[in-house]
Each structure stands twice: as C-alpha cells, then as structure tokens.
Amino acid sequence: xxxxxxxxxxxxxxxxxxxxxxxxxxxxxxxxxxxxxxxxxxxxxxxxxxxxxxxxxxxxxxxxxxxxxxxxxxxxxxxxxxxxxxxxxxxxxxxxxxxxxxxxxxxxxxxxxxxxxxxxxxxxxxxxxxxxxxxxxxxxxxxxxxxxxxxxxxxxxxxxxxxxxxxxxxxxxxxxxxxxxxxxxxxxxxxxxxxxxxxxxxxxxxxxxxxxxxxxxxxxxxxxxxxxxxxxxxxxxxxxxxxxxxxxxxxxxxxxxxxxxxxxxxxxxxxxxxxxxxxxxxxxxxxxxxxxxxxxxxxxxxxxxxxxxxxxxxxxxxxxxxxxxxxxxxxxxxxxxxxxxxxxxxxxxxxxxxxxxxxxxxxxxxxxxxxxxxxxxxxxxxxxxxxxxxxxxxxxxxxxxxxxxxxxxxxxxxxxxxxxxxxxxxxxxxxxxxxxxxxxxxxxxxx
Amino acid sequence: xxxxxxxxxxxxxxxxxxxxxxxxxxxxxxxxxxxxxxxxxxxxxxxxxxxxxxxxxxxxxxxxxxxxxxxxxxxxxxxxxxxxxxxxxxxxxxxxxxxxxxxxxxxxxxxxxxxxxxxxxxxxxxxxxxxxxxxxxxxxxxxxxxxxxxxxxxxxxxxxxxxxxxxxxxxxxxxxxxxxxxxxxxxxxxxxxxxxxxxxxxxxxxxxxxxxxxxxxxxxxxxxxxxxxxxxxxxxxxxxxxxxxxxxxxxxxxxxxxxxxxxxxxxxxxxxxxxxxxxxxxxxxxxxxxxxxxxxxxxxxxxxxxxxxxxxxxxxxxxxxxxxxxxxxx
Numbered sequence: 167x168x169x170x171x172x173x174x175x176x177x178x179x180x181x182x183x184x185x186x187x188x189x190x191x192x193x194x195x196x197x198x199x200x201x202x203x204x205x206x207x208x209x210x211x212x213x214x215x216x217x218x219x220x221x222x223x224x225x226x227x228x229x230x231x232x233x234x235x236x237x238x239x240x241x242x243x244x245x246x247x248x249x250x251x252x253x254x255x256x257x258x259x260x261x262x263x264x265x266x267x268x269x270x271x272x273x274x275x276x277x278x279x280x281x282x283x284x285x286x287x288x289x290x291x292x293x294x295x296x297x298x299x300x301x302x303x304x305x306x307x308x309x310x311x312x313x314x315x316x317x318x319x320x321x322x323x324x325x326x327x328x329x330x331x332x333x334x335x336x337x338x339x340x341x342x343x344x345x346x347x348x349x350x351x352x353x354x355x356x357x358x359x360x361x362x363x364x365x366x367x368x369x370x371x372x373x374x375x376x377x378x379x380x381x382x383x384x385x386x387x388x389x390x391x392x393x394x395x396x397x398x399x400x401x402x403x404x405x406x407x408x409x410x411x412x413x414x415x416x417x418x419x420x421x422x423x424x425x426x427x428x429x430x431x432x433x434x435x436x437x438x439x440x441x442x443x444x445x446x447x448x449x450x451x452x453x454x455x456x457x458x459x460x461x462x463x464x465x466x467x468x469x470x471x472x473x474x475x476x477x478x479x480x481x482x483x484x485x486x487x488x489x490x491x492x493x494x495x496x497x498x499x500x501x502x503x504x505x506x507x508x509x510x511x512x513x514x515x516x517x518x519x520x521x522x523x524x525x526x527x528x529x530x531x532x533x534x535x536x537x538x539x540x541x542x543x544x545x546x547x548x549x550x551x552x553x554x555x556x557x558x559x560x561x562x563x564x565x566x567x568x569x570x571x572x573x574x575x576x577x578x579x580x581x582x583x584x585x586x587x588x589x590x591x592x593x594x595x596x597x598x599x600x601x602x603x604x605x606x607x608x609x610x611x612x613x
Numbered sequence: 614x615x616x617x618x619x620x621x622x623x624x625x626x627x628x629x630x631x632x633x634x635x636x637x638x639x640x641x642x643x644x645x646x647x648x649x650x651x652x653x654x655x656x657x658x659x660x661x662x663x664x665x666x667x668x669x670x671x672x673x674x675x676x677x678x679x680x681x682x683x684x685x686x687x688x689x690x691x692x693x694x695x696x697x698x699x700x701x702x703x704x705x706x707x708x709x710x711x712x713x714x715x716x717x718x719x720x721x722x723x724x725x726x727x728x729x730x731x732x733x734x735x736x737x738x739x740x741x742x743x744x745x746x747x748x749x750x751x752x753x754x755x756x757x758x759x760x761x762x763x764x765x766x767x768x769x770x771x772x773x774x775x776x777x778x779x780x781x782x783x784x785x786x787x788x789x790x791x792x793x794x795x796x797x798x799x800x801x802x803x804x805x806x807x808x809x810x811x812x813x814x815x816x817x818x819x820x821x822x823x824x825x826x827x828x829x830x831x832x833x834x835x836x837x838x839x840x841x842x843x844x845x846x847x848x849x850x851x852x853x854x855x856x857x858x859x860x861x862x863x864x865x866x867x868x869x870x871x872x873x874x875x876x877x878x879x880x881x882x883x884x885x886x887x888x889x890x891x892x893x894x895x896x897x898x899x900x901x902x903x904x905x906x907x908x909x910x911x912x913x914x915x916x917x918x919x920x921x922x923x924x925x926x927x928x929x930x931x932x933x934x935x936x937x938x939x940x941x942x943x
Contacts, residue, residue, distance in 0.1 A: 379831030383646075385746035385768030385806060388830060455747030499725055501745035503766065 183207045185223040189231035193552035194531045195539035206558040209600035238550050239271025239559040241541040244487035251280025256492035256579045262300035263577040264512040266605035269561035269594035277309040278336030284309035284320045289328040301604040305331035310349045316340040332359040339365050339397045350410030361413045369393035374503045376449045376464045391419035402429045414438035418463040420473035439485035440474045442518045457498045457505035458584050479528045486536040488515040492580030510578045517590035558601035565592045637935035641753050641760040644769035645810040659931035660779050677706035680737040684710045687743045697740045700929035732756040759936045767801050774807035776928040780921050789816035796822040797856030800829045804897045822846035826867040847887040854895045858905045881907040
C-alpha cells in the first residue's frame with residue numbers, strides 16, 4: 167500500500183490553510199486528471215493544479231498524498247440514517263462516521279423515518295442534529311405525500327424552504343396517478359426534485375425476491391420486473407404532462423434502463439439512480455436464503471446487472487447510491503420471507519464501485535461522476551467538483567490497495583453488509599469535509 | 614390391480630443400492646436438492662424393509678431406543694405429523710409433539726428462540742414444519758441435533774416425495790423412464806418441487822400441468838415439460854399426481870371459480886382416459902373431492918392414495934434410521 171504523510175491530529179479543527187500536495191487530481195466533472203495539489207482556505211478550494219506543491223504554498227499545513235488520487239468526496243443520494251425513530255440501528259452520528267470512512271462527504275437521508283419527515287419541524291430537526299453530531303454534510307429529503315401514504319400532497323413549498331433537498335415517498339410508490347401528477351406539477355413551481363421509488367404494490371404483494379428460476383427453486387414469492395417498469399413508464403408520461411423534475415431513485419432491470427433511455431432521447435427532465443448492490447451482486451448471491459442479500463428492489467438476474475453497468479458506462483444511469491439501510495439482527499435473523507429488506511453500504515460504496523473500474527467496465531471519471539458531479543447537479547449542491555471556490559469536500563484514495571470487509575470493523579451501528587468477507591481493491595485514505603479532516607486511515611487502529 | 618403384498622424386484626436399481634446402503638452421509642434431511650440418486654435409492658430400500666415391518670404383528674425396533682424425537686409443527690398437519698410420530702415410536706424413540714399455531718408465533722424471532730430453547734432439552738431429532746421457505750434450514754443451523762424438513766413454505770417436502778417415489782416403485786417396479794404428470798397448484802406446492810427434483814434425479818420424465826397463473830416462473834428450467842391443458846399433458850402418462858388446491862386461490866384471482874377449475878383441471882374419468890390404461894392416480898392429501906379430483910376417481914382401483922399414506926410411515930422410519938447413524942454421542 168502507498169504510504170502517505172497524514173495530517174497531524176490538531177489540524178482537524180484548524181482554520182489554517184491546508185495544502186494537499188503530490189496528488190493525482192481527478193475531477194470527474196471537467197475531466198481533469200493530472201498530478202498536483204489543492205490549496206484549502208476557509209473550508210473551500212482556493213486553488214488547485216500542478217503549481218500547488220510543498221515548496222510553493224508557503225506557511226500552511228501540508229498533507230502529502232504520495233501520488234494517490236485526490237477527488238471530490240462522494241455524494242450519496244439514498245441513505246437511511248435511522249434517526250429519528252430507529253436509533254438502535256443507526257444515528258446520524260454513526261452513519262456519518264461510516265460515510266467519512268467510505269469517502270462520502272454528503273449524505274441525503276430519506277423521509278421514511280419515524281415520525282415521517284413530512285413537517286417543517288422535522289426537516290429542521292435533522293439539520294440541527296446533523297450540525298451537532300454528524301461528521302459529514304447531511305441533507306434530508308422530505309415526504310412528497312403526508313405520512314408517505316400517497317394520498318395527500320405534503321407542504322412541498324414550506325419543506326423546500328426549510329431545507330428539504332428533494333422529495334421522496336420512502337420505499338413506496340405513489341399509486342394514485344392523480345396525486346403523482348399534482349406532486350410533479352406543484353413541485354415544479356419550486357424547482358424541487360421528485361425522487362421516486364418504483365414498485366407497483368399490487369404486483370409486488372407478498373414478493374420477497376426477484377421472480378424467476380431462483381425464486382422458484384427456493385420456493386419464495388418473486389416480483390416481476392414489470393412492477394418497477396410499469397410505475398416508471400407511468401411517471402414518465404406524467405413528467406411529459408407536467409414538466410416536473412423527476413429522478414427514479416433506483417432502477418434495477420434492463421427494461422427500466424430502456425425506458426429511461428427513451429425518455430432522455432425525448433429530452434424529458436428524467437434521471438435515474440442505481441444502487442451499488444445492483445451493480446455488483448445478483449439474485450444467485452441469495453444462495454441458501456441469505457437475508458443479507460434481501461433488499462428492495464430485489465437483486466435481479468446477471469443480465470440485469472450487466473445492463474445496469476452498461477447504463478452507468480453510457481451515462482444513461484446518472485447516479486450510484488449506496489442504498490444504505492441499517493438493520494439489526496432482530497430484522498435479519500429470520501426466515502427469508504419474514505426478514506427485513508435492506509443492507510448497509512456507506513463504507514463499502516467506493517470500494518465496491520471500484521470493482522467496475524478494475525474490471526474495465528466503467529471508466530474512472532464516469533464512475534466517480536455518478537457519485538459526485540451528477541448528484542450535485544441534480545440536487546443543486548456546490549460540492550462534487552474539484553474547482554476553485556467549491557467546498558473542500560474531498561477524498562484521497564488509494565485505487566489499488568487490497569482489503570477485505572470485516573463486518574465488525576464497520577462503523578455503522580448495524581453490520582448487515584452483503585460484502586461480508588468480500589475482497590476489494592482500493593480504499594479511502596483521507597476524507598475532508600469543508601476542509602476539515604473527518605477520516606484518516608492512518609489513524610485507525612490496526613485490526 | 615397389482616398385488617400389494619410383495620415388493621417387485623427392480624434389478625437395474627439394485628446395483629447401485631447395495632454399495633451405498635450404509636452410506637447416507639447427511640446429518641439433516643432438509644430437502645431432496647443435494648441428494649444423489651444413490652442416496653435416494655438407499656432411503657427407498659430402507660423404506661421397503663420398513664414397509665414389511667409395518668405389516669408384521671410386532672412392528673417394534675430399537676434403532677432409536679433412548680432417543681428423543683420432537684415434532685415441531687408451526688403449521689397444522691394430520692398425516693405427516695402422525696406418521697412421524699408413529700415412525701419414531703416404532704423405532705423406540707420418545708416422541709414429543711409440539712404444535713405451534715402461526716397466530717401465536719412472533720415470526721422468525723421466535724423461531725430461533727424456540728430452536729435454542731428446544732435444543733437445550735437435548736433432543737436427538739427434530740421434525741419441523743414451517744410456513745416459511747428456508748425456515749427449517751435456518752433452524753438447523755441453530756441446533757445440535759438432526760433436523761428433518763416436514764415441509765417449509767413453498768420450498769420442499771422431501772419425505773412426501775420419497776413416499777411418492779416408493780409407492781410408484783412398488784407398483785411400477787421402476788421410476789426411470791416413467792412419464793409423471795404433476796397437476797394443479799405448482800406455484801405454491803412444496804410437494805411439486807420435491808417431486809420434480811427427486812423424479813428427475815431418478816430419470817423419470819416429469820410434466821407439470823396447471824393454468825398459467827398457478828405455474829411458477831422459470832419452472833421449465835427445473836427440467837420439466839410444461840402444459841396448460843390436462844387433455845394434452847396427460848397423454849400417455851404413467852403416473853397422474855394431483856395437488857391440493859387451497860381455497861384462497863379463488864379469492865386472490867389466480868383462478869375464477871371452483872367449477873371452472875374442476876372443468877379444466879379436475880381429474881375425472883374423461884381426462885384420466887388420456888393417460889395410460891394402467892396409470893396410477895396419486896394425491897398427497899388432504900383431498901378436495903370435486904375440486905381437483907372427482908370422488909369416484911379418488912376411490913378407483915387405479916388410485917394409490919391410501920397406499921401413499923402407508924408408505925408415508927415406512928419412508929419416515931427409513932429417514933429416521935438413516936439419520937440415526939449420524940446422531941451425536943454415538
């Protein structure tokens with residue numbers, strides 16, 4: 167593994183300028199890829215380029231990156247942080263530590279908490295809790311319908327003004343097309359982004375995994391991919407009608423990718439995401455009823471996984487998310503059909519994504535763009551770029567260092583990772599949020 | 614009608630049998646999946662002996678003397694539970710029946726807790742039925758004793774498939790090459806899955822016949838021919854295996870009505886005439902007369918439904934004997 171000079175402990179809270187030098191600067195947005203350094207002043211990128219070297223920057227704190235990649239920190243658009251309501255699984259503090267260790271500098275939390283984030287006071291609560299306890303940036307999405315029930319529109323304007331970065335409906339689709347139409351049309355007046363889960367509940371009733379041979383062999387109820395694509399197609403017709411900005415939270419099958427491509431050709435304001443799980447795993451991984459591979463949307467076929475990779479490589483899939491969803495043993499140590507959906511992923515997002523790069527499936531800039539510049543653009547964030555004036559939300563990563571996942575070492579409160587024992591190449595060495603060091607691999611206790 | 618008293622010899626099979634007789638290398642019986650043809654034949658041969666035992670005056674053996682067998686049923690059962698109880702008792706085990714209705718179960722959490730609790734009582738064999746696929750396997754990971762799957766959700770019911778195979782073999786002398794048509798609610802049936810696996814392993818030609826709404830996705834990948842018409846699917850069948858249709862399938866719009874189902878998929882003499890003249894009619898029970906099977910057909914001399922029940926006891930004795938070799942403290 168590449169050795170590097172860590173920043174000293176007392177520099178974490180320092181307001182002194184910092185220079186990260188001797189780095190391979192990668193900006194997925196502009197295509198920049200060159201050796202150089204970044205000068206950080208007052209939490210922002212003051213300057214960057216080959217001229218930033220240890221000798222050139224004068225009296226500042228220096229971090230020598232020893233030739234490692236320095237890139238914008240990741241923005242994860244789909245995280246369940248457990249707070250409020252499920253603090254035994256995760257809190258904003260623990261989720262943010264996991265994020266920092268994974269190079270994630272901004273997390274977007276879903277509204278499916280208890281209580282549901284459908285009220286201005288709860289948006290405020292999340293923002294204040296994050297300010298007081300979280301190491302990374304946290305932005306809440308608010309519910310697009312009251313109580314996530316899909317019946318009455320929430321106070322989209324007030325929630326937007328209070329700091330809701332987008333609007334979602336948790337892990338359910340709004341089944342009522344009239345409500346969905348109105349939400350899209352109304353949100354458009356505020357420039358608000360609608361992030362929708364795709365699942366026709368009548369088709370997915372009782373289903374616990376993907377429909378097909380594997381489900382049949384296991385005797386488990388499967389859900390057809392049409393349950394996803396039907397909702398997506400309907401939504402796109404409504405986007406056409408209303409002009410609202412629409413983001414499919416996660417697609418998981420080839421048919422959905424085709425629908426997205428068509429909508430983009432039409433020039434509609436439609437984007438989509440995919441979870442890292444659907445890029446790196448398939449339904450066969452469930453094997454003998456492994457509940458750590460149970461999620462929603464379910465893992466699909468290998469052909470669908472290939473399609474998801476093609477979608478990221480071609481840019482038709484805009485965003486890669488961790489779909490981080492902490493679950494305790496009480497939810498997972500059950501018969502498969504009764505077990506909870508969801509897996510953790512903040513800490514393994516980058517390393518798992520790098521598999522696609524190492525396999526030659528997705529070019530590095532394209533891969534990182536789906537976790538930096540693209541979500542930043544969709545959400546209107548200034549981060550996600552290596553550019554002068556941008557917030558110094560940065561990660562330094564070693565692209566090739568091998569490591570394997572040990573669940574007990576994960577910082578998330580819940581250890582339900584599908585990557586138990588997985589071997590990865592590449593990991594985060596440093597993470598900075600607004601110029602403040604929030605993770606340093608060199609400081610971690612050696613296992 | 615064929616004689617029931619003496620088993621027919623099947624020279625082709627007997628080669629594989631003798632060599633593997635003592636070797637059933639599994640601690641649990643969780644499913645047919647993973648069993649080799651030789652292992653299945655081993656169990657069938659043991660069951661053949663057990664069937665003779667069952668027709669003697671003295672039916673008692675002492676293979677499991679001092680052992681404890683617990684029947685743990687999270688789902689109601691009459692014949693499976695009672696035949697395991699009888700099998701355990703004939704082999705000399707202490708048998709305890711625990712029926713835990715699903716209404717009182719706090720789902721899987723209690724499953725593992727129940728397993729750990731029972732394990733502390735140091736049973737030697739656990740026979741488990743559960744409404745959730747994979748639950749029996751999960752439970753087997755938490756206990757020290759041998760576990761037998763007596764049906765897990767829509768997944769497997771291995772002893773049913775074994776008793777069906779034994780019944781077929783006794784009547785037909787072989788399984789290889791026979792055309793077996795499995796008819797009815799394939800989608801929800803663990804009996805169908807275990808039978809497909811077992812019959813394919815022993816070289817039968819398996820067909821499934823059901824309306825498209827009751828066929829499981831990708832079922833053809835399990836190595837079966839798929840039919841949606843009884844008149845076509847039953848042509849030249851040696852074995853007609855009917856499945857029970859749960860009443861709730863009607864209300865979940867999988868099929869329109871009982872009478873329509875019977876018209877197209879109920880086994881009556883008209884449809885049975887498409888099969889071979891000496892075809893056997895089977896049903897795992899309990900039957901819905903007039904829904905999936907005509908009452909007269911069920912009682913016809915071609916019906917081996919009662920013999921299936923008898924072989925059920927024999928097969929369960931065989932399974933207990935096979936697993937007894939792997940019990941701890943031995």
